[in-house]
Amino acid sequence: MGERDDPGTIGRRVQQLRTERGLTQRQLAEPTYTPAYISTLEAGRVRPSDEALRHLAERLGVGFDELATGRPARLAADLRLRLTDAQRTLATGEAEEAAAEYAELLAEAERLALGWEAATALLGLGECAIETGELSEARGYFETAEERLGDQPLPARVPALRGRALSHYLAGELRYAVYLLETTLDELNRGGLHDPDALLLLYASVIGPYMDMGAHARAAQAAEFALALAPQVADPALLARMHRSVARTLIAEGRVAEADASLAKAAELYRQLRIRTELANCHWMRGYVCVQNGELERGEAELREALAMLSEKRAALYSSQVAVELADVLHRRGKSDEAAELLNGVLGDLSSERGAVHAAAAHRLLGIIAEDARDTEAAEEHYVRALSLLERAGAAGDLADLCRLLGDLLRRTGRVEAALDAYRTGLGHRTAPGTTTLGPAPAQPPL
Structure with missing residues (x-):
């Protein structure tokens, strides 16, 4: 995340919003900043900090994202809601229908320059292609998603790495699949990045290649690790539907931050539903x-x-x-x-x-x-x-x-x-x- 426009674009946006609201530079600046700072900012000669943008957004009556990127926060939240809908479609086994949804969402995320959401749509397309057996297409989607997430911590990149390894494994490239999965596991565990979901995904995925290579002891150990890490969710699909419904209501009421929290819970539950299939x-x-x-x-x-x-x-x-x-x-x-x-x-x-x-x-x-x-x-x-x-x-x-x-x-x-x-x-x-x-x-x- 952390995306924002260049200082010149932000400065022009602040000036336009301030003028529309009939505020002077002093009124916009007080009580935290000076009129001179606002003048410099509007001229595009300074890159505002997150704190300054939050202050200005509150005074101008807009969301932080809208001020930093020009995108209304509601647009991004609505896109994330539809991404969880596509996750639900895939989790219930409708891979071709889910692929159509993800393709539409990818185009929209790229039009809005929403990098994280575009990467999420690419991961979804990769999973759909795996389900339908289109392995080369799946590999392409996962590789592109991994590139888009290049500046993110390793746990965030694990779904793309695991998807890439899986596409190689299913194509019969056993050694390379094991190499990808083992090196990622090693980096997570040795680096102290003990993200349970990321580890579970990797251990569940490495069992098949181990078995096919005759490394039965490692396969058995990976299975035990995966089962020990498995999240205990009574009915993830039911809980996820609840969070999606709550998010729709919150978006309609303009409570975008709360809607995002519900959407994050729904997305995680759908991921757990997919992981149960992995198990x-x-x-x-x-x-x-x-x-x-x-x-x-x-x-x-x-x-x-x-x-x-x-x-x-x-x-x-x-x-x-x-x-x-x-x-x-x-x-x-x-x-x-x-x-x-x-x-x-x-x-x-x-x-x-x-x-x-x-x-x-x-x-x-x-x-x-x-x-x-x-x-x-x-x-x-x-x-x-x-x-x-x-x-x-x-x-x-x-x-x-x-x-x-x-x-x-x-x-x-x-x-x-x-x-x-x-x-x-x-x-x-x-x-x-x-x-x-x-x-x-x-x-x-x-x-």
Whole structure:
């Protein structure tokens, strides 16, 4: 914030308002300033302090923002109200409708030179593009928002940084996504900037990349941190609606500062509502841990909970990723037909550009199911597709495992030389997960 016009423009505005109100320079100046100071200010030869502008605004009967920028405070407050309306639309799962609202608000914020509001609209457009799977567009919105917020403290820039990392992750660029998230977490924790919402957003977002890179211990730790930081709000949507209604009334009555306070509460509650959707990742992580411990029934329940949370918000890409994990558990519990149906249903939402690792996991599992049904041709086709997806994403641990599966299949069908090639490729990708691809873990938050 802190935006204001140049001294010359402010001086002319003060002179015009003073003349319109029939005040002399002495009447405007008293009791705090001198007529000479007002004369110098109106001539544009001095940059007034915030204290001086507040004094002049009160004497002239206008808001501080209107005097400093020429924009009536009510215009900015009304724009912020409509931004919370767009947040509500997105939080309830209507991404395309929300995108149209954000685009209109961005144009208006830029016309009024409202930098913070324009950045908020860009973040909203980025979130909408993530929901609809338009990852390159999302990355562009987040990068522009980050540039607009360049002079803000790090916690204020976290949503843009996290959005950028998420767009890289969903496109299959795992290492870079982890780098962005870990360096931001480290800077927050080591710098003492322990903003709970910023930390929660980052920890919830880093779980998926950790899992796909085989860094399971870090994923489990991030999930525990996220759950410990999660805000306890009984019904954020209901409270946010109340604050929006209050803000509308206050704006109508000209009580702009009070309206802004209500709007800030509404915006925070809608953000928490979005974060609750993020926490589906934590249920997914718990499900994974249960499965690793042999608790398949409990793991299935956790993954179904995660899938239900994401499906309710119509988050197609995230839903598809969790569905792949759930299908794996279903297959291990002897429900292979249900698993195959689930996988075939989500493959249309996944590709080399959107969720490459989970698209590969879907093909891998369909290959295993096909092998169980003695359909070796279909199994090989799925394995080969999975291999090409994983090579692009650089998921080394998964590549090694897939090469073993493909090698075993080729050996059983009598193609020994091809099987040896597959095994050699797998050995080339074999790494210790989380040690060769990741650096030291970021500093921990003070919980």
